[in-house]
Every structure is written in structure tokens, then in C-alpha cells.
Amino acid sequence: MSEDYILKVEHVRKTFGGIVALDDVVMGVRRGTMTALIGPNGSGKTTLFNVIAGVYKPDRGKVYFDGHDITGMPPEKIYHLGLVRTFQIPRMFKGMTVYENVLTAARNNPGESYAKSLIRSIWKRAELGIANKAVDTMKLLKILHIAKNLSSAISGGQMKLVELARGLMSDPKMLLLDEPAAGVNPTLAHEIFKFLRHLRDERGMSMLIIEHRLDILFDYVDYVYVMHRGRIVAEGTPEEVSENPVVVEIYLGEA
Amino acid sequence: MVDKTGLILGIIVAGIIAAFAAVNVSYTLDLIFFLAFYAIAALSLNLEYGYAGLSNFGKVGFIAVGAYTAGVLSAAYGVPFPLCLIAAAIAAAAVGAFIAIPTVKLREDYLGMSTIIIGEMIRILLRNTPTNSVWGGVFGLRGIKPPFDFITNTFERTIAYVGLSVVLFFFTYILLERWGNSPLGRVLKSIRDDELASKSIGKFTYRYKLLALTLGSALAGLAGALYAFYFLYLNPDTFLPLVTFLIWVMVIIGGMANNAGVVLGTAIVILINRLTQIAKDYIHLPLEPNYFQAMLVGLLIILFLMFRPQGLVPEKPVRTPAWRVLEERAPKEIDYLKEGEGGEENE
Amino acid sequence: MHLSSRAKLLIGLAIVVVLAAYVYQALGPSVWSKVTPQIPQIFIDTLLLGNLYFLIAVGITMTFTVAKFANFAHGDVATVGAYAAYLLYNFAVLSGAPNGFAVQVGLVGVVSGIILTLAYLKTKNSTLMVLGPALLVMGAVVLFACYTGANLWEATIEAMLASAVVSLLSHVLVYKPLSNRGASLVQLMVASIGVALFIRYALYEMTWYSRQYFKQEITYQNFGVQLSNFQAWIINGTLVIANTTASFASEYIPAIKIGAGGIAFTKLNALDVMFKFPQPVLSFTDLYIWSTLTVLAVIIGMTLLFKKTKIGKAWRAVANNPVLAAACGIDVDSVVNLAWLVAGALAGIGGLFWAIQTQIYPELGWMILLNAFAVAVLGGLGSFWGTFAASYILAFAEQFGVSVLAAINPQYTGYRFMIPFSVFLLVLYLKPEGLAGIKTRKA
Structure with a gap:
């Protein structure tokens, strides 16, 4: 090979x-x-x-x-x-909305550190970029209209798409x-x-x-x-x- | 974004406290101190359980570590009060990390069983310290130097100290709000909801959980130090597991992963506690009120989990600037729905 | 820094061995010369303590296998049994203030038992099927004891039934509805803490009530069972065991001689035993024998249940995969109920023995629970034989450790609770999956 x-x-x-x-x-x-x-x-x-x-x-x-x-x-x-994977039975972050599910999957968000998260100005710019990317991805997958729904309250097919969107957030x-x-x-x-x-x-x-x-x-x-x-x-x-x-x-x- | 339910209930609680203040000022100061102390502890549990999903049943142990660190440093070595507070937080954090390293890898029930055992271990260790040493064993630790001793009037001194406790409570609250309403808050919740999925999107969940337990313990240690300098006396048997469960009830009643809710839960539990104490003098029931209160705590836990698991003030989405982006773009971008076919599908 | 778990275990064990060697050196012969002669006694004490741990911990393991969460109320379930037995044993007599009350309690038990049994005949509810007869028998035992005077057998039945009923009720009223609502593991654990607090402080309330209205103290009391003391010596290569309690009553005490020539029953002169015999090698009480026989019965019973009966097969199927078991036509509800019942009944006996060995008080079960958790985790949480082995390992660590502590300074024995907890911590660091080595990684 x-x-x-x-x-x-x-x-x-x-x-x-x-x-x-x-x-x-x-x-x-x-x-x-x-x-x-x-x-x-x-x-x-x-x-x-x-x-x-x-x-x-x-x-x-x-x-x-x-x-x-x-x-x-x-x-x-x-x-x-x-290398990013999805699951046979979708594994949603049940307590969060679809939008948050997708946002969380972004790579290298500086606001994810305990120290940096305290100062908003450090991570605000990166967060806005991630937000735009998340909206783009959700639009592409046609799940933007359920962005505010709790991820436990959507259909199984939509969960599949949310998982795919999460996977795409990191440009794998x-x-x-x-x-x-x-x-x-x-x-x-x-x-x-x-x-x-x-x-x-x-x-x-x-x-x-x-x-x-x-x-x-x-x-x-x-x-x-x-x-x-x-x-x-x-x-x-x-x-x-x-x-x-x-x-x-x-x-x-x-x- | 002001949370209305929380605000209304908060006003009610503030009203009750004001009513207390009108009747007896020093009693009210005591009440406020307990509110601040328990609120810090409950917020620290909210970081661990509400956000990161870690079942810490040994909270009281970390409070005890903080209290005794501060107490010993002050009583035996005359270390100044602010340094004692910092040392207490560091010591509790160190114990927290020591316990977190092996346990946060394991399933929730292992963590729960381990932490409760460790909490009791700390109490038994403290009970068995030599009675003739500064630790005092079962006789308790005496000789903590009062803070703010430059204020000669004891009443004013109490006011200053309770004021400081309230300031530290606000500090904790703001800290938790910052953490909770940031990308970090999302990561912690993702770990709580599905750890494997969280790993699969690249989150170093072990590190996050380790730090959550460490920082939560540091805050618990801070609360313990505040307790030590308020009473200037410590006894191992005040750090019973029941204290941990009281704190759990506060978080469960208030609403996990919602800091305002947790503070509200704290106020409700403390007020129930105080009101039963007062009611004892006026109403004669064929019951011992202290025991009855503990039964009530157990019952409240069960009833809330059954009928309102989200608590009085349910969890809110993590607030970050990202929501503004969605609000601005979503109305313009959802054009695929107009095509008629829709994004819905049958299961 | 990636160590395989086996490498970690080996390194950890090496450190432990080195530390142990260091401690052995540091303590010196003055300590060990005191500990060495006690070793037979340590072993027999381990047997008792291990039995007591096992009876409590096995229930935690059982409910864990079917319900998948650690039941924090298990200790308090044991306390209920201990109290039921204690009250029956001490107060079930016809005359006197609290005892007239006992008759009423018995009547209430019988009547409610009959009502619930009739209700079962109408509804065929699997909980009532157990609850009705259990209450009926409990009430009947109380009444019977009131007329004949209570004995330990009746107390044991009462302890088992009371604990079993409370255990089943906690499942039916709290855990089952909660898990039907999709509660998480942590929520179930917290709920069990709620149950624990409720039971414990209800018992506190009961002791307060008894003090207030019957002027009767039922907290921190000795159970009141007269235990016989046995002592053993090795004289000229023959093992001599005598019941020394009898020496207060009569001049001659019964004894057994076990040696090369076989087993012989004799009588010894009590004064000889008291003054002429050397320090006994072993001393133990009835409870050592009873608890050992109980544990043996439990092991044989469980083995038969699991190996020979349909119930055992169903139980294993439910533990492995409840959904599949239900699809195969197994009555999952009844099997789960049975697990909670058996766990409760064993906790009842365990609680009774603990109360006889120490004292009766509402915190009794809670104090045991933490040790039992250490046992259950060491045993790998969910493994019957793992729990069995862990009970005696922790018991030995505790007994041996106490002897060492006492030899250094008698004041240090207050640290005895630290020993099982320390072993527990060590296990967490070295082999968190416990003895049975179950998978803990979520997938």
C-alpha cells in the first residue's frame, strides 16, 4: 500500500x-x-x-x-x-440546543480554557467566526430552522444531520x-x-x-x-x- | 437578558431577609453569612455536577480541608487572614486534584462512592488528631485569630466580615457565570451529556473534569475558610455528610447548570431551615423538628427528581456572542424551507 | 506518559511492597513482637468482620447488577432490619407501656397484611404479592412473640422481612418510576441518598418519640443478646476449645478436644481454666459461628439459585440485557423485585448481626455502608465472588492494621476506619476496575 x-x-x-x-x-x-x-x-x-x-x-x-x-x-x-466519526445511534448533547451542539464541535476555540474563558475579549472574535461557520454548516445541511430546538427534541434523521454538522465544524x-x-x-x-x-x-x-x-x-x-x-x-x-x-x-x- | 423567574423569586427571598432584618439585625447577619457560605459551596457543586456532570458526594470533606487549613494556619502560626483564605483554597484544590486523578476516569457511580468515602475519611482523620495539638481532635480547633481585629466594635466587625463573605459570594457567582456563559460552559455540558461524543469532537474530557473537580474543591475550601473565621472554632463533627446532601438539595431544587437557580435553591433551603428553628418555639408537634427537617430534605430530593428534575429555574442555553450571529443571519438564510419540500423526514 | 494498566499495577504494587518493608523496618521488633502472637486471633476476627461486610455488600452488588446504580440507601435498609429485630427482641411482651403498643403493632401488621394479600388476589400486582404476606408474617411474629417471649429466631425473621419490605418499597416507589422517566445514573444515586436520609431520620424520629412518650431509650443500646464466649488453647499439641461463659454458672464448663487422637467432648474445671491455663490463642463468640453459617447458607443458596433454577437463569438474563430478557418472555419486573427483596433480606440479617456485635443506633447502617462500598468497589461492583473475596481482604486489612496500630499506641485505634478506606484509595489508583476487572469505559 x-x-x-x-x-x-x-x-x-x-x-x-x-x-x-x-x-x-x-x-x-x-x-x-x-x-x-x-x-x-x-x-x-x-x-x-x-x-x-x-x-x-x-x-x-x-x-x-x-x-x-x-x-x-x-x-x-x-x-x-x-479524523472525525459519527455514531450509528446519534449521540446528542441532550441538554443543549442544536446550535450549541454544532458550536461545541469547533476546533481550537480559545474560550474553551478555564483561564481564557473568563475574559470575553480574548475569545469573542474566534467565537463570532465559529458562529458564522456553524450557521453556514447548518444552512448547508438544512437544519438552520431547528437551531434553537433542544437537541433531544428533534427527529432521528435530524439528529443524524446535526451529528454530520458537528463533524464538519472541524474541517476534517x-x-x-x-x-x-x-x-x-x-x-x-x-x-x-x-x-x-x-x-x-x-x-x-x-x-x-x-x-x-x-x-x-x-x-x-x-x-x-x-x-x-x-x-x-x-x-x-x-x-x-x-x-x-x-x-x-x-x-x-x-x- | 434578565431571567424573570429567578428575579421574582429573588425579590421574594430578599423580602423575607429584609423582614428578618427588621426584627433582629444580628440574627439577620447570621442568616446572610449562612446564605453566602452555602451559596459558594452550592455554586462550586454546580460547576462540578451542574455543568460537568461529576457526582461529588464528598463536598463537605473539601469544605473541612479548607476550614482546617485556615484554622491551623491562623491559630498555630498566626498567618494573616487573607493568606489563610488563599491557602485554604489551594489546600482544598490539592486534595480535590489528588482524588480526581484516579476517579474522574471512572463511571459516575464510582466517583460518587469514592468521593463520599473520602469526605468521611477526612472527617475521621480530623476526629483522630491528638486533642492536645492545635488540631484539637474531637474537642475541636480553638484559637483562630479573629479577622478585621483592627475594628474594635464587635458588632461592626461582624458586619465587615459578613460583608466580605457577601463580596466573595459575588466573586464566586461572577466566576461561575463567566465560565458557564462561554465556550467552556458548552464543553462542560457536552461532557455531562455524552462524554464519548464529546471526546469524538476532540475535547480532552479528562482534563476538563479534573480541573472542574479541582476548581470546585478550591471554591469549597474558600467557603470552609470563611466558616472557620466566622465561628473561630471548628469541630470535626460539624462536617457530617448531611451537609453535602443539603448542598445537593440546593442545586437540585434550584436547577442544575443555572447559577441564579442554585442561589435561589440555597436561599430556599436555608430559609426552610431557619423557619423550622423558629417554628419550634411556637408550634408543638409530636416530632423533633431537626430530624423532621432532615426527613424533609430526603423527601424533597426524591420529589424534585421525580416531578421537576430540571429544578425551579431550568437550565438556559449558554449565552455567548454566537447567538447574535444566529439572530442576525437565520431569518435571511432559511430559504430552503420555502422550496416546499421541507427538511422534515419520517422516522 | 502512557503506561499500560498492567505496568501501572506492577509499579504500584512494587511501591506498596517497598513501603510495607520500610514500615516493617521502622516499627521495629517491639511492635511486631506484640502483633505476632495475635495472628490466629486476627484471622478469626477477620472471619467475623468479613462475614458482616459480605452480608451487607452482597446486597449492593445484587441491586447493582439489576438496577445498574449504587444504592446509597442500602445501609439504612439494614438499620431498619436491626431496629425491627431489636424492638421485637426487647419489647414484645404483653405487659408494660411500650409492650401493649407491640401488640397493637402486631395487629396492625396482620390486618394490613391480610388486606394487601386480598388486594393482590384482585389485582395480581407482583409487589402486593410480596408485600401482603410479608406484613402478615411480620405481624404474626410480633403477636406470637408477645405471648411466648421473643427469641432470636423471631428477631431474625423480623429483621429479614422488615429490610426486604423497605428495600422492595424503595424500588417500587422511587427507583422504578424514576428510571421509567429516564433518570440518569447520578439522579438515581441522588434519589437513593434521599431515601437514605428519609429512612435514617425517620428512625431518629422514632428514637426521639420513644424517649418522649415511652421514656424508653432505644439509641446507643446494646442489643441484649447474651453471647457465649469461647476460648481456645493448644495444649500438648491438642486444640482445646471451651465455652468460658459457662464458668460463671457452674464449676465445670463444656469443652472439645481436637488432636491426633480424634475429637472428644469433655468438661473442664472452670477454676483451672481461669487461673491455670495460659493466655488463649483464640477467643470468639456465638456470633462468629452464626455469621459464618449464614454466609455459607447464602453462598450455597445463591449458587443453587443461579445454577439450578429458572429464576437464576432469568436473573442473569435480566442483568445482562433487560430488553432482550423481556423479549424472551422473562418477567423482568418480578426478577428485579426479587433482587431487591433478597438484597434487603440479607441486609436485614447483616444489620442484625452488626447491631448484636456493636450497638443499635440510627446511623448504624450508614457507618457500615461506606465500608461496604469499599468492599463492593474492590470486588469490581457487580461480581458475586469478587465481593466475597473483597469482604475478607478488607476485613483482614482492617483487623491486621488495628493490631499494628494498637501495638504502636493504643490511642491510634481510632484510625481503624481509615484502613479499609486507604485500601480502597489504593485500589482506585492501582486497579480501578476492582478484583473482577469489569469494563468501565463507556461505549
Whole structure:
């Protein structure tokens, strides 16, 4: 694998009390591509996300992001390298409004230190810049009209978008998206994927996406990895994968 | 932006205090001191629990550390009063950090169990100090040098001291308001609401929680020092866990992450306490009022958590200049709603 | 500065060992020569203290596994049991002022028990199913005791039922509605503190009431059970155990000799034992035996329950995943109720034993609770065997530490409470997941 891979996962293994969740997973995401990770429920996709994002430490193997070894690095540090993730079930800051949720996700806000927060003039300028950016991002994702709503009082689909907005606030190099279009109607799902494609083309962002709705997903992504029982069993372009007999068997067996 | 509910209730509380003042001035001074003392402690808990979501059940221990640091420094070494206050805050902060380092990594219940044990540990340690030393063991610590001793009239001196306590209360309040209404306030609330999500957007949650507990303990230590110099005598058995729970009730009744609400909660709890003491002399119930009051505290905790968990004055959004940007831009920018399709989707 | 948790543990243990060696050196032979002969006694005292810790802490662990929060009211639940037993044991007699009251209490218990049982037959409510019969039995025991004179068995039944009922009620009335409303862990913990304060100060109110209206002091009283003292010697390679309490009553006291030649029951001359025998190696009371038998019964009972019955399986399923358990047709409510009941009943016995060993007072449970928390955390919060091991580890640390402190200066024994707490702090720094090593990282 050469340098054009922004994310590389090498021989990662993770077990939970004897149950093997990930078994010798090797994969990578090319810079500036939308890569998909698919597989039946319980195949280990979310576990792999959690290993990449630093929630779990792998038993064996390495994870590299943008030239850094991020194996077992805590999530907050991984974020600062430019890798941001969203969750399968959106995790809102329930006590805060949507706007505050998005504002909080900004990077390097000087007003977030205990000492500097006391003097408003130090952080006011940065805060105004962040506020404008937050409004821009929310406008882009069409959630500006719910900005003042408490984030616990919005629909599940809107939560997905708020999470995406939070992710975009830091101008990440790469996004890890866990089912970005789950619980969303097909029209909006297409809109979300169009928006992601826009991010890829305009901002050069790389993406790794878990998604169950292959019909929609395959219209947008560049490359697909298929997981089954903790292993990568197939990979290739959407066309290659959809013709792969192994993949067909897995999905038929699942049904 | 003036908070109306808080303001109205505040006026009522001020009215009751004024009524007290009309009846008995020195009693009112005592009342004001207790208000200031408990308000500082409750605000410090608000920083830890209301904002950062840390369940500190050992608050009284940190108050005791502050009180005894100030007391020992003053009684044994004659350290001047202002230095004692600072030393008390630093000592309590140090103990807070020592405890926070292993515990804030853990789940809330571990933190809760650890802090309550540590609070009791501090009290038992103080109880067992040698009675012939300056610490005084169960006999208590005596010989604290009165502050403001250049004022000869004791009444005026009390007024000056209570005035200082009120000033320190305002200092604490402004500090908390500044912290709460800044980007820091948002980060702390994000940790409280979902720590993993907060980490995922790059917040160093461990450091924030560590500092919240340390700074909260420093404020508790300051309150303790104020207590020491007000009574000029300390006894380990005044620092019972019940004090911690009183402070918790203040925060829960008032409303977490709302400083005005917490101050209001403090006033309500203190006034209930004082009024039951007064009522004892006039009404004869087949109950011991002190015990009954503690039962009431327990009942209030349960009832508030069940029926009004947000407290009397609910939490408000973090106020920063960012809201002005939203107010100005949002009306102009929401054009996508007019397209007819809308941003709504079914679940 | 990233140390693996194992490296941290090893470094920490090394520091502890070095410190211990230093303390051993610094204290010198004058202290150790006093401590060494006491070691058998330390072990048997550890057994008692560990038993008492276990009976309280196991309930905390149980409710933690099904309700997922640390119950701060558990100690006060134990106090309720202790008081119920104490009042029954001392005041359930027909004549006299407070005792006529006992009859009334018994009648109220029986009547309300019958009403609630009938209500259950109509509503089939799983709480009433327990509550009605429990109150009925409690009332009946009180009445029975009033006519025959109370004994310890009745007191034990009363303690178990009273604590179990209070424990169940606290769950049904407070914790369950709260968690149905989506309360957070911290809120549940705070609510349990509210329950604890309410119970404790209700008991204070009761002692005040008793003092005021019955002129009867029921705080800081000895429980009133006459415990037998046993002492043991090793004479010519034979272990001799004698009931020395009997020496006040008769010339000869019963004894057991255990040696190479087998076990033999004999009688010893009381005066010989008093004046001619050397210092005993061990001395213990009935309570050591009762508490050990109780703990054994609990372990056997729990093992059978978990391994052999459907209830045990259901319990484990609920502890693992309540939603899944409910989907599999398990009656989650009943299983959770059962956990609170059993936890309460064990707390009742624990509270009773603590009261017999020390004194009865409203703060009793609270004083034990903090130690029990230390045990529960050391045991890994939620692990049955972890709690079991932790009970005896902390008890040993405490007993051994007290002996050392007493050998240095008898005044220092006031620091005894510091010992379990210090062990607790040490565990927090070295291995916060406790003995069972459960995952604490949120995901």
C-alpha cells in the first residue's frame, strides 16, 4: 500500500471475552475517495469503526491515519489529526440546543480554557467566526430552522444531520460515517449522499461509510469492503462487489 | 437578558431577609453569612455536577480541608487572614486534584462512592488528631485569630466580615457565570451529556473534569475558610455528610447548570431551615423538628427528581456572542424551507 | 506518559511492597513482637468482620447488577432490619407501656397484611404479592412473640422481612418510576441518598418519640443478646476449645478436644481454666459461628439459585440485557423485585448481626455502608465472588492494621476506619476496575 492511502488498517484483531469480533482485518481508504464498509448485522463493522476511532484498543494489529500510527490513541487525539466519526445511534448533547451542539464541535476555540474563558475579549472574535461557520454548516445541511430546538427534541434523521454538522465544524480530512442515512426517507438519503459526494469533490474529504441501503450507497461510493464474521471477505468497486458470488451468498444467507 | 423567574423569586427571598432584618439585625447577619457560605459551596457543586456532570458526594470533606487549613494556619502560626483564605483554597484544590486523578476516569457511580468515602475519611482523620495539638481532635480547633481585629466594635466587625463573605459570594457567582456563559460552559455540558461524543469532537474530557473537580474543591475550601473565621472554632463533627446532601438539595431544587437557580435553591433551603428553628418555639408537634427537617430534605430530593428534575429555574442555553450571529443571519438564510419540500423526514 | 494498566499495577504494587518493608523496618521488633502472637486471633476476627461486610455488600452488588446504580440507601435498609429485630427482641411482651403498643403493632401488621394479600388476589400486582404476606408474617411474629417471649429466631425473621419490605418499597416507589422517566445514573444515586436520609431520620424520629412518650431509650443500646464466649488453647499439641461463659454458672464448663487422637467432648474445671491455663490463642463468640453459617447458607443458596433454577437463569438474563430478557418472555419486573427483596433480606440479617456485635443506633447502617462500598468497589461492583473475596481482604486489612496500630499506641485505634478506606484509595489508583476487572469505559 502506498502513500495515497489516508487510512490503513493492518491485521487488526479484537476479541471480547473469547468472542472474536475482528479477525485479521486488512483494509484502507484512498485519499479523496468515498469508501463503503458493508456486511450483515454483527459482522464487526461498528467494532472496526470503534477500533479506528480509538474507542477500543485492538488486541493485535495497527491503524495508520495520514502517516500517523493511531493504534489505541484516544478519540480526542485522533480528532485533532483530522479524523472525525459519527455514531450509528446519534449521540446528542441532550441538554443543549442544536446550535450549541454544532458550536461545541469547533476546533481550537480559545474560550474553551478555564483561564481564557473568563475574559470575553480574548475569545469573542474566534467565537463570532465559529458562529458564522456553524450557521453556514447548518444552512448547508438544512437544519438552520431547528437551531434553537433542544437537541433531544428533534427527529432521528435530524439528529443524524446535526451529528454530520458537528463533524464538519472541524474541517476534517476524513469522516467515518456510521449509517448516515439510516431512518431517513429515500429522497433525503439521496440528498445526504449527494451532499457527501459534494464534500468529496469540493473539499477533497475522504470518507469511510457504513450503510445498509446498498441500492442508494452503490450509486455514490468509489470502493467497497465487505465484512462477514469479523473478516473482510471481498472488496472492489461497487460493480465488482455486486457481482461477487461470495457477497451474494452472504446477503442471501442473511435473508 | 434578565431571567424573570429567578428575579421574582429573588425579590421574594430578599423580602423575607429584609423582614428578618427588621426584627433582629444580628440574627439577620447570621442568616446572610449562612446564605453566602452555602451559596459558594452550592455554586462550586454546580460547576462540578451542574455543568460537568461529576457526582461529588464528598463536598463537605473539601469544605473541612479548607476550614482546617485556615484554622491551623491562623491559630498555630498566626498567618494573616487573607493568606489563610488563599491557602485554604489551594489546600482544598490539592486534595480535590489528588482524588480526581484516579476517579474522574471512572463511571459516575464510582466517583460518587469514592468521593463520599473520602469526605468521611477526612472527617475521621480530623476526629483522630491528638486533642492536645492545635488540631484539637474531637474537642475541636480553638484559637483562630479573629479577622478585621483592627475594628474594635464587635458588632461592626461582624458586619465587615459578613460583608466580605457577601463580596466573595459575588466573586464566586461572577466566576461561575463567566465560565458557564462561554465556550467552556458548552464543553462542560457536552461532557455531562455524552462524554464519548464529546471526546469524538476532540475535547480532552479528562482534563476538563479534573480541573472542574479541582476548581470546585478550591471554591469549597474558600467557603470552609470563611466558616472557620466566622465561628473561630471548628469541630470535626460539624462536617457530617448531611451537609453535602443539603448542598445537593440546593442545586437540585434550584436547577442544575443555572447559577441564579442554585442561589435561589440555597436561599430556599436555608430559609426552610431557619423557619423550622423558629417554628419550634411556637408550634408543638409530636416530632423533633431537626430530624423532621432532615426527613424533609430526603423527601424533597426524591420529589424534585421525580416531578421537576430540571429544578425551579431550568437550565438556559449558554449565552455567548454566537447567538447574535444566529439572530442576525437565520431569518435571511432559511430559504430552503420555502422550496416546499421541507427538511422534515419520517422516522 | 502512557503506561499500560498492567505496568501501572506492577509499579504500584512494587511501591506498596517497598513501603510495607520500610514500615516493617521502622516499627521495629517491639511492635511486631506484640502483633505476632495475635495472628490466629486476627484471622478469626477477620472471619467475623468479613462475614458482616459480605452480608451487607452482597446486597449492593445484587441491586447493582439489576438496577445498574449504587444504592446509597442500602445501609439504612439494614438499620431498619436491626431496629425491627431489636424492638421485637426487647419489647414484645404483653405487659408494660411500650409492650401493649407491640401488640397493637402486631395487629396492625396482620390486618394490613391480610388486606394487601386480598388486594393482590384482585389485582395480581407482583409487589402486593410480596408485600401482603410479608406484613402478615411480620405481624404474626410480633403477636406470637408477645405471648411466648421473643427469641432470636423471631428477631431474625423480623429483621429479614422488615429490610426486604423497605428495600422492595424503595424500588417500587422511587427507583422504578424514576428510571421509567429516564433518570440518569447520578439522579438515581441522588434519589437513593434521599431515601437514605428519609429512612435514617425517620428512625431518629422514632428514637426521639420513644424517649418522649415511652421514656424508653432505644439509641446507643446494646442489643441484649447474651453471647457465649469461647476460648481456645493448644495444649500438648491438642486444640482445646471451651465455652468460658459457662464458668460463671457452674464449676465445670463444656469443652472439645481436637488432636491426633480424634475429637472428644469433655468438661473442664472452670477454676483451672481461669487461673491455670495460659493466655488463649483464640477467643470468639456465638456470633462468629452464626455469621459464618449464614454466609455459607447464602453462598450455597445463591449458587443453587443461579445454577439450578429458572429464576437464576432469568436473573442473569435480566442483568445482562433487560430488553432482550423481556423479549424472551422473562418477567423482568418480578426478577428485579426479587433482587431487591433478597438484597434487603440479607441486609436485614447483616444489620442484625452488626447491631448484636456493636450497638443499635440510627446511623448504624450508614457507618457500615461506606465500608461496604469499599468492599463492593474492590470486588469490581457487580461480581458475586469478587465481593466475597473483597469482604475478607478488607476485613483482614482492617483487623491486621488495628493490631499494628494498637501495638504502636493504643490511642491510634481510632484510625481503624481509615484502613479499609486507604485500601480502597489504593485500589482506585492501582486497579480501578476492582478484583473482577469489569469494563468501565463507556461505549
